[in-house]
Amino acid sequence: MGSRQIATALAPHIPLREGTTRVAEAQPQSRADLHGLTLTIRGLRKAFGDNQVLRGVDLHIPAGQFVAIVGRSGCGKSTLLRLIAGLDNPQSGSIAFGQEAGARANVRVMFQEPRLLPWARVLSNVEVGLGVARKRSDAKARAERALADVRLTDKAAHWPATLSGGQKQRVALARALVSNPQVLAFDEPLGALDALTRITMQQLLEGVWRDQGFTAILVTHDVAEAIALADRVIVLEEGRISLDVPVDLPRPRQRGSAEIAALEGQILGRLLI
Numbered sequence: 001m002g003s004r005q006i007a008t009a010l011a012p013h014i015p016l017r018e019g020t021t022r023v024a025e026a027q028p029q030s031r032a033d034l035h036g037l038t039l040t041i042r043g044l045r046k047a048f049g050d051n052q053v054l055r056g057v058d059l060h061i062p063a064g065q066f067v068a069i070v071g072r073s074g075c076g077k078s079t080l081l082r083l084i085a086g087l088d089n090p091q092s093g094s095i096a097f098g099q100e101a102g103a104r105a106n107v108r109v110m111f112q113e114p115r116l117l118p119w120a121r122v123l124s125n126v127e128v129g130l131g132v133a134r135k136r137s138d139a140k141a142r143a144e145r146a147l148a149d150v151r152l153t154d155k156a157a158h159w160p161a162t163l164s165g166g167q168k169q170r171v172a173l174a175r176a177l178v179s180n181p182q183v184l185a186f187d188e189p190l191g192a193l194d195a196l197t198r199i200t201m202q203q204l205l206e207g208v209w210r211d212q213g214f215t216a217i218l219v220t221h222d223v224a225e226a227i228a229l230a231d232r233v234i235v236l237e238e239g240r241i242s243l244d245v246p247v248d249l250p251r252p253r254q255r256g257s258a259e260i261a262a263l264e265g266q267i268l269g270r271l272l273i
Contacts, residue, residue: 012019033113036064036215037097037105037182039084044093046079053079054240056093066209066216072271077219078187080236084217085109085185097183108181112188114172116160122171123147123156125131129175146174149208166197170204184209186218190225202228206251221266227260229254235270243270 017215043055053076061067071079082088084095085107097105108129116125126143127134150170160168169189176184186205190198194269206229209216220226227247235243245267249259 002051034168035180035182035213038063038099039183039215039217040094040096041084042082042094042096044095045079045091046076046083046088047091051260053239054083054090057236057239057241059241061215061217063254064213064215066206066218066229066231068218068220068230069233069234069236070223070226070267070271073221075236076239077236081109081185081187081217081219084183105147105183106179106181107183107185108179108191109185109187110169110172110176111128112191114160114168116168116171118160120160121156122152122158122160122163125160125171126174126178129178131179133179142178143174146178149177149211150204151173153168164197166193166201169201173204173208177212180212183215183217186216186220188219188221191221198225203252205229210251223264223271224255224260226267227263228255233263233267235267237270243267 036151039059039061041057041059044054044059045052046054057076057080069080071077079088083090087109117128120128123140123143124148126146127139129146130136130139130142133139142154144153147156150173152167152170152174155163155167155171160171172189189205190201202225205216206220216229218226218229223233230247233243233245233247234241235245245263247263249257249263253260
């Protein structure tokens, strides 16, 4: 597996294992600035002691696609995301980025907690996402552009303690975006926000994804959120992919529409069996 740069995610379609339901795969949005990487996972397994968390996951994500992963607690969603991001190692299987074996990938992760440094101002917290590139002469300008992307230019000199929960998550998003990632993984990033702030953040996530063209992988318990944001929703059950549903609906999505309700019912029907 190729090495990856991480601050804190080549092949034809892979058939799913026996018993898995698949609907025709959705294609990523067409964007001129697309720079995300394809992601191909084969036979991925991970256990913690006797607990088999992932049991042979096969998955192919085209470059620039937005994929949401849903499932019950303990089904392996966050474990899969950590393996994709290089934060943990599998027992067996492979994860490959791009069209060449061993290709390097610039992968960033946004967690549910913003994990800001309380002793650093907002702009400095964003600069942390540059890693060693923070020493470059353009580091401040890049951090300022990332703050502008999340509409927080006026908070650059503020301390994290003065921000609302939604603003802290926007700083965390700017920190993930500042390095221009090819793959951006989201681990329940909106789970702690109130309903209205959550919708605003969903719109912001969709906007930066469409503008920047990275490959996006979102882990969420919220099926409605998955449908609102993703090109495709993956359902994990007991460490395996049981459903792969394309969300072929125009953007921005109309909440409460019959099409969205039908997809939500299909996915919830699988989860609630």
